[in-house]
Structures are given as structure tokens and as C-alpha cells.
Amino acid sequence: MKKILTIIFCVFLLTSCSQSKDELVMSTEAGFAPYEYYSNGEIVGVDVDIARKVAERLNKKLVIKDIAFDSIISEVKTGKSDFGAAGISYTEERAEEVDFTINYSESKQIVIVNKNSTIYNLEDINNKKIAVQLGSVADGYLTENYPSVILVREKKFLAAIQDLKDNKVDAVVMDDLPARELITDNMRILDSELVTDSYGMIVKKGNTELLNVMNEVINELKDSGEIDSYILYHMGINDNDTSKNTIFNRIYKSVIYDGRYKYILEGLKNTLLIAVCAVIIGIFLGTIAAVSRNVYENTNHLKLLNLISKAYVTVIRGTPSTLQLMIIYYVIFKQTNINIVLVGALAFGINSGAYVAEIIRAGISSINKGQWEAGYSLGLNYYQVMKNIIFPQAIKNILPALGNEFITLVKETSIGAYIGIVELTKASDIIASRTYDYFFPLILIAIIYLIITLFLSKLINTMEKRLNNVKNK
Amino acid sequence: MLKINNLKKNFGSKKVLKGINLEVKKGEIVGIIGPSGCGKSTLLRCINLLETPDSGKLMFEGNNLLDGDSNKDIRRRIGMVFQQFNLFDHKTVLENIILSPVLLKIMSREKAIKKAHELLGEIGLEDIANNYPHEISGGQKQRVAIVRTLIMKPDIILFDEPTSALDPEMIGEVTNLMRKIAKEGMTMIIVSHEMNFIKSFCTRVVFMDDGIIKEDASSKEIFLNPKNEDLKSFLSKINAY
Structure with a gap:
């Protein structure tokens, strides 16, 4: 029990290094040209240009976070970002939550x-x-x-x-x-x-220091006509040329033009990274939860851990994973500038652990009672029977269900986009936001998901066969 | 060696054992017979603590097995052979036999392997030492299960219908092994429906019915001169009287 807490605490510490003082963090949803959009792997646009001027003035490095539009206000409110700029219109409702700069467009x-x-x-x-x-x-x-x-x-x-x-x-x-x-x-x-x-940028309520600098910069840019030239510039590189809408041209624009395959690669990397980390966390938590419940049922030890495990499984299985992800990001890691991919891995791992726990529990109960009794009658205690007799046999029964869980997990990572993780689905979204063509990016990542899950199925099949071979040796 | 005093066990509201009194001396071979559901298997499982009795005393070599912690080491001195063999399916015959003595540090791995080969050799099963349970016959499985119990050097072995899951032609090899062990002085309690085997093998037979012991006498007395009316009708039903 103590061990687990320590590990969780360490992970927390490792990942929660506080926001650097030299950075100016802007949150936006890139997919709103000409204000913010992706070009050649980078977020650019009118808002970004203005933000750079602000960062320059403050002598800080601009860091841009691409998240869902609905989340920008809470990002700014919780201080995860210094300001938000996403073609945000002034409304009284929003003004109650955050402070607006003067209009820039x-x-x-x-x-x-x-x-x-x-x-x-x-x-x-x-x-x-x-x-x-x-x-x-x-x-x-x-x-x-x-x-x-x-x-x-x-x-x-x-x-x-x-x-x-x-x-x-x-x-x-x-x-x-x-x-x-x-x-x-x-x-x-x-x-x-x-x-x-009219559009304004938003800062946390009461952050007048930043607000004043931003207003100053916006005023200067407005007066000099630079904002207008930004808008014209970013509208100029619009590549939505409907005249060349051949299939080859559409594929070219979806994948190759402007280095767009980079989004797919980045998405693939993050999807795999999150899935692999989540699987490890999931197996770890799931095994602890399943075994502690079995220990309690058989020996009456670990009463507290059993209760925690029960609550954990009930809560996780009873709430949507999207909600869990958002709660972990916006509530639990509210004040910390944690790596978003790590949040994803942790959230999906915690989610998966609950399902893994039930799978392992089912696997343990699938073992004939006689195996326990034979072990006990030979003088072994609960732990010895569990470790040497029950668990090794349960693993074999568990493997297919566990495989399914991991395949589900890989696909589930697509909701990571909610908190701005550029995983595969988000990557296709980014590309579509530039080409205005959903077909090829979506088909392409569908194929990639399919390849990953087919590969996983194959891997699990091979493992099952190997386990059977060992048995039949 | 074993002394059972007013032992009671309920499953929910169903009273299975209604007060069992039984004493078994060293070297005795006690058969327990009776109609299905009379509680014979439950009694055996209570002795090995696979079921926890609700009340009563269970004295083994002067220790009360129901006293909690003191029973940990005692359990290994009471061997048990199951109707369904219960070999560990993921381990070879050899691994099945040496698992417990090695884990409990009764002997080193090398010594356990040597001893297991020796025991298997005595009954002609050396060849299957590296086979898995699903690769061998029922009779072989049950004999391996008995060897697995023997290597623990128990003071008493409980047999819970050791031959009822076997094909008829395999029963002999198991009962022969049991006779061999008996000759070496092992104390045994056997629950079985094989009346001929009980009759010829056991020194003493206990008739159980409806959760209590209704007759307790020598094998000869039970089968040739039964006194209890329920025992008489039981024996006549199975054509043994």
C-alpha cells in the first residue's frame, strides 16, 4: 500500500515541475484561419503574430498550446496558460470568467x-x-x-x-x-x-500586468496597420484551390504538401506512447486491485486496500472516460504545468486498470476450486498458492480478454484530443482544418488504427500459442 | 492421533454435520461409508480444514486444529487425496510433486527431485515425470497425487472417493498403491463407494447417515453383522449385505 502511494507521489512530483518564468503560454484552437492554423508543423496566424510581439515585449519565449475551444477559458482561469487567443468574441458571460484585452479585429x-x-x-x-x-x-x-x-x-x-x-x-x-x-x-x-x-484575447481575472502590456502592443499594431497586414498575409497562403480537386491532388494536399505527414507521425508517436504507458499503468493498478480484493475475500487481510479497489473499479467503470480525462487534467493537475501526454497516459492507465482488475478477477475465479484445495492441503498458505498455482494458470485464461482491453485502449486514446493531445485523431483533424477535406486524413488514420490493432491481435495470438506450447512441451 | 469431539458444520441453514465423535489411532485404516449427502466428504474436508467447522473439537496429536494459528504447520502433516486428483495443470508431474516441499523449505530442490524420482520409481511411473497432467491417464494422475502427498511425509492421509472418477480398469492400480502404503504403516481415512475395497482393506468402518455416526465397528462386523437398521437398509440397497 505504502509502496503504491510512494510511486504515485513520485510520478506526481516528476511531472509537476512548475511553469517556467521565462515562458509565455498561449492557448488556442488551431483550426481557425487566418487567426490560428497549422502550417508546416507549426501553429501560425494573426493571433500568433500578435502573441509573438507581446512575448517579445516581455522578453519571454512564446509557448502555444493547441486545445479544444471550449477548454480555453478554463485553461486561462486555472493559470495553465497565461492567456488565450483564438478569435474569441467578447460576451458578457465570458467577461465574468476572464478579462478581455481591447479588440484587435x-x-x-x-x-x-x-x-x-x-x-x-x-x-x-x-x-x-x-x-x-x-x-x-x-x-x-x-x-x-x-x-x-x-x-x-x-x-x-x-x-x-x-x-x-x-x-x-x-x-x-x-x-x-x-x-x-x-x-x-x-x-x-x-x-x-x-x-x-469583435475579437479580444483573454487573461486570468486580475492579471492587469499582462493585460496592460497586451493592450499596449495591440494598440501599436492597430495604429501601424500591422494587424491588417497580418490578416491579408495569412489569407493569402490559403491553399484551398478547388480547381485542382483531383484525387491525386487531394491525397497530395492531405499528406505531403506543407509537411502534413509530420502531424500523422507526431500523432502516431503520441498515440503509441500513451497506449504503451497506459497499458503498463493499467496492468500495475489492475493487478493490485484484483489481487487485493481476492486476498481480502480469502484471508480477511488488506481490508482498506480492498475497499479502495472496490471504489476505484466502481467509479472508473461507472463514468465516461472523457470525463475522467478532463477531471484529471482540469481538476487534479489544475495548478501544474504537466506534460499533456503524461496526463493522457496516466488517465488512460487509471481507466484501463479498472477493467484489467475485473478481467484478472474473472481469470482468478475461472480456476477450479480444487487447485486451491490441493495447494492448501499440501500445507501452502494463500500467497504461495496464489503465486505458484493460481496466477500462472489464470494468466492464460486472461490473455484474450486482456488483449481486447488493450485494443480498446489504443482506440480510446483518440479522446485525448479533448485536452489537446496531438494523437492520431487530432492529427487528422489538424490536416482537415487546413485542407477542408476530411476524407483522406480520416481514412488514413483509420487504416493506421487498423494496422496497430491487427498487429496487437497477432501479437496476443502468438503469446497465447507460446503459452500453450510451454504447457504441451 | 486424531480425536473429533461433537463436531458440527452447517451450510447456511442446512445442518450437514450434527455432532461427530470419532477417534482414529495410529496405523488404523478407517473407511467411512454412507448414503450420498450424509456428510462423509464434509467430515473429511473439516479434518483438513478445507471447511471450517462451526463448533466442536478437532484434536490432532494433542493440538486443537480449530485454535487458529497453531494449525499452520499441522496441516502439512495431514495429507489429502481428492476425487478429481487436483494436480496442478500447468506443472509437470515432477513439478507437482516437488512444489510444496521446496516452497516450504522441507528439502532442497535437488533432494526433492531425487526423492520424487525415487517415489515414482517405486510404482513404475518414472517415465511420466516430465509429462503434464493432461497427458497421462486418470489412474496415473491419482497415483501422482498420492505421491505428491507422500513426499510431505504426512502422519495421516485422507482419501476423498479416490477411485470414483476413474475408469474401472484403472481402479486396481490406485487401490494397489494404497495397500502398499498401508503396509508401511500409514494411518488412513477413506471415504468411498467401493464397498468391496472398503470391506477388504479397512481395519475399521464407520457408517454415517444424516450428519451423525450411526455405527462404528470392525470391517467384518459392519458388513457381516450390521446392527443399525439404517445401515442394514443401506447395505441391502447396494447389495453388500
């Missing part, structure tokens, strides 16, 4: 429809199905002012556009600037805008 919320649509002005959108980005200004504005509209809230505005392409919705409402980059020849934008809003 204005944007209009416009309505996009298909060319042949019967929607011509703002009155026409009543009672229609409209796609928006979840939690965006468009979402909030329509909910409040157009109650008759049926809203389809997508995680990404790209998905919203895709919905329109597929005729799943009648219109999309979004920011004017990215909209002009996104629309195809088959779409048009209504002449009058829905509402105009």
Missing part, C-alpha cells in the same frame, strides 16, 4: 447557404436548420435571438460547412473572414450580416 457573423437555396434574407432563416460551431458567437446569438431555428452544433466550423455541402442543413452561420476562405462555388453568402462582433 472585428468580424461579422454571416449566413452561408447553398447557391440554389430559397434563403435570401435574414427573415428566411426562421424555422430552418442551421449549423454553427459549438459555443461560438453564432451559436449564442442564434439561440438567444432566433428561437425557431433548429441548431446543429458542430465541434468545428469545418464540420458545419461539410453539413451544408451534404445538404444536411439549410445554412451555416459563422465568422465572415474564415467563411470567405471556406465557401465553394456552390455556395453564396447573404448580403446582410447577422451581427458584428
Whole structure:
């Protein structure tokens, strides 16, 4: 028991080295060109350009974290990031949570429809199905002012556009600037805008020191016209050229152009790293939980550990893994600047451990009672019987189920994107956010997942065979 | 050697042993017979503490086995042979035999291996020392199980229906081994349905019915001159009287 606590504590210490004073951490969701998007493996955009100027002024190194838009405010609130910049519109609700800088850019919320649509002005959108980005200004504005509209809230505005392409919705409402980059020849934008809003960056409430510097920098950049030139520059490198939409060209743009395969490699590395670490943590925790429960049931020892194990398995199996991941990141590691991949490994490991515990428990009970009795009747005690007779036999029965658990685990890592881990799924998302083409990145990572899981199945099969061979030697 | 006093055991609300009194002396070979469900196996399992009795006394060589901690070392002095053999399926015959003496540091590994080969040799099973349980016959399995018990040098061996899971042609090899061990002076308690074997082999037979001992006499007396009415009807049902 003490040992486990010590190990957990050590892992905690190792990973919780505090935020460096020389770094300025910005959180954003890269997938909102021209404000922030990926290019050649790096996050760039108008917001990044402004942020660099701020960092320069403070003589600090800019560190950019790419996380889900919904999480940016809590990142800033908890101090995990110094500020957030993601084309965030000012709303009173948000202003209660964080402090806004002055506006650095204005944007209009416009309505996009298909060319042949019967929607011509703002009155026409009543009672229609409209796609928006979840939690965006468009979402909030329509909910409040157009109650008759049926809203389809997508995680990404790209998905919203895709919905329109597929005729799943009648219109999309979004920011004017990215909209002009996104629309195809088959779409048009209504002449009058829905509402105009303005972007600011956010800092933790009361961090006036940083806020003042940022306002100062933004003011200077605005006056000199530099922000406008940033916007023009980043819109200029838009590579969404619909004229060359051949399959070869789409594959090229999804994988090779702009070094995009690097995201896939990075994603693959993180997916594998998290899965392998989580498997190790999972087996470790699962074995402890399963064995402590069995020890208690057979000898009445380890009462406390048994209770903890029971609670652990119940809680983990009874709550969604996404929730567990977010709780571990935003609640438990709230104040620490911990490596996000480690958080993922830890969260998935803790999650997997509960399932492994039940698998091992089932494996132990699958062993004939006579094996225990024979051991006891030869004068062996519980631990000797467990270690030498029961566990070695249980492992063989457990292996297929354990293999399934690990295959599930590999796929489960895809929810790591929630806290901003660039794993495979996030990698495909990043690419799609640049190419506006979901097909090839998604198919590509589907194939990669398939290869990994097939390889794992094969590996487990081989292990099972080897175990059987040893037995039949 | 073994003295059982008013031993009681319930499974839930079902009273299985309702007060057993039995004394077994060194060198005795006691058979326990009785209809199914009369509690004979439970009695045997209680003696080896595979079941914990609810009340009563279980004295072995002057120690009360129900006294908690004192029974740890005593258990290895009471051997048990099971109906289903219960060999460790993932270990070879040899490993099965040496596991306990080596783990309990009764003898070194080398010495245990030597002793195991010796014991296997005595009954002509040297050839299967490196086989796994699923590769050998039922009769061989049961004889290995007996050897596994013997290497612990027990004072008494409990046999729980040692031949009922065997094909008829294999029963002989197991009973022959039991006779051989008996000749060397081992104390035994045997639960069995093999009446002919009990009759010819045991020095004393105990008839159990409905959770109590109804007759306790020499083998001859039990089979040729039964007194208890339930024993008579039991024996007539199985055509042994």
C-alpha cells in the first residue's frame, strides 16, 4: 500500500515541475484561419503574430498550446496558460470568467447557404436548420435571438460547412473572414450580416500586468496597420484551390504538401506512447486491485486496500472516460504545468486498470476450486498458492480478454484530443482544418488504427500459442 | 492421533454435520461409508480444514486444529487425496510433486527431485515425470497425487472417493498403491463407494447417515453383522449385505 502511494507521489512530483518564468503560454484552437492554423508543423496566424510581439515585449519565449475551444477559458482561469487567443468574441458571460484585452479585429457573423437555396434574407432563416460551431458567437446569438431555428452544433466550423455541402442543413452561420476562405462555388453568402462582433484575447481575472502590456502592443499594431497586414498575409497562403480537386491532388494536399505527414507521425508517436504507458499503468493498478480484493475475500487481510479497489473499479467503470480525462487534467493537475501526454497516459492507465482488475478477477475465479484445495492441503498458505498455482494458470485464461482491453485502449486514446493531445485523431483533424477535406486524413488514420490493432491481435495470438506450447512441451 | 469431539458444520441453514465423535489411532485404516449427502466428504474436508467447522473439537496429536494459528504447520502433516486428483495443470508431474516441499523449505530442490524420482520409481511411473497432467491417464494422475502427498511425509492421509472418477480398469492400480502404503504403516481415512475395497482393506468402518455416526465397528462386523437398521437398509440397497 505504502509502496503504491510512494510511486504515485513520485510520478506526481516528476511531472509537476512548475511553469517556467521565462515562458509565455498561449492557448488556442488551431483550426481557425487566418487567426490560428497549422502550417508546416507549426501553429501560425494573426493571433500568433500578435502573441509573438507581446512575448517579445516581455522578453519571454512564446509557448502555444493547441486545445479544444471550449477548454480555453478554463485553461486561462486555472493559470495553465497565461492567456488565450483564438478569435474569441467578447460576451458578457465570458467577461465574468476572464478579462478581455481591447479588440484587435472585428468580424461579422454571416449566413452561408447553398447557391440554389430559397434563403435570401435574414427573415428566411426562421424555422430552418442551421449549423454553427459549438459555443461560438453564432451559436449564442442564434439561440438567444432566433428561437425557431433548429441548431446543429458542430465541434468545428469545418464540420458545419461539410453539413451544408451534404445538404444536411439549410445554412451555416459563422465568422465572415474564415467563411470567405471556406465557401465553394456552390455556395453564396447573404448580403446582410447577422451581427458584428469583435475579437479580444483573454487573461486570468486580475492579471492587469499582462493585460496592460497586451493592450499596449495591440494598440501599436492597430495604429501601424500591422494587424491588417497580418490578416491579408495569412489569407493569402490559403491553399484551398478547388480547381485542382483531383484525387491525386487531394491525397497530395492531405499528406505531403506543407509537411502534413509530420502531424500523422507526431500523432502516431503520441498515440503509441500513451497506449504503451497506459497499458503498463493499467496492468500495475489492475493487478493490485484484483489481487487485493481476492486476498481480502480469502484471508480477511488488506481490508482498506480492498475497499479502495472496490471504489476505484466502481467509479472508473461507472463514468465516461472523457470525463475522467478532463477531471484529471482540469481538476487534479489544475495548478501544474504537466506534460499533456503524461496526463493522457496516466488517465488512460487509471481507466484501463479498472477493467484489467475485473478481467484478472474473472481469470482468478475461472480456476477450479480444487487447485486451491490441493495447494492448501499440501500445507501452502494463500500467497504461495496464489503465486505458484493460481496466477500462472489464470494468466492464460486472461490473455484474450486482456488483449481486447488493450485494443480498446489504443482506440480510446483518440479522446485525448479533448485536452489537446496531438494523437492520431487530432492529427487528422489538424490536416482537415487546413485542407477542408476530411476524407483522406480520416481514412488514413483509420487504416493506421487498423494496422496497430491487427498487429496487437497477432501479437496476443502468438503469446497465447507460446503459452500453450510451454504447457504441451 | 486424531480425536473429533461433537463436531458440527452447517451450510447456511442446512445442518450437514450434527455432532461427530470419532477417534482414529495410529496405523488404523478407517473407511467411512454412507448414503450420498450424509456428510462423509464434509467430515473429511473439516479434518483438513478445507471447511471450517462451526463448533466442536478437532484434536490432532494433542493440538486443537480449530485454535487458529497453531494449525499452520499441522496441516502439512495431514495429507489429502481428492476425487478429481487436483494436480496442478500447468506443472509437470515432477513439478507437482516437488512444489510444496521446496516452497516450504522441507528439502532442497535437488533432494526433492531425487526423492520424487525415487517415489515414482517405486510404482513404475518414472517415465511420466516430465509429462503434464493432461497427458497421462486418470489412474496415473491419482497415483501422482498420492505421491505428491507422500513426499510431505504426512502422519495421516485422507482419501476423498479416490477411485470414483476413474475408469474401472484403472481402479486396481490406485487401490494397489494404497495397500502398499498401508503396509508401511500409514494411518488412513477413506471415504468411498467401493464397498468391496472398503470391506477388504479397512481395519475399521464407520457408517454415517444424516450428519451423525450411526455405527462404528470392525470391517467384518459392519458388513457381516450390521446392527443399525439404517445401515442394514443401506447395505441391502447396494447389495453388500
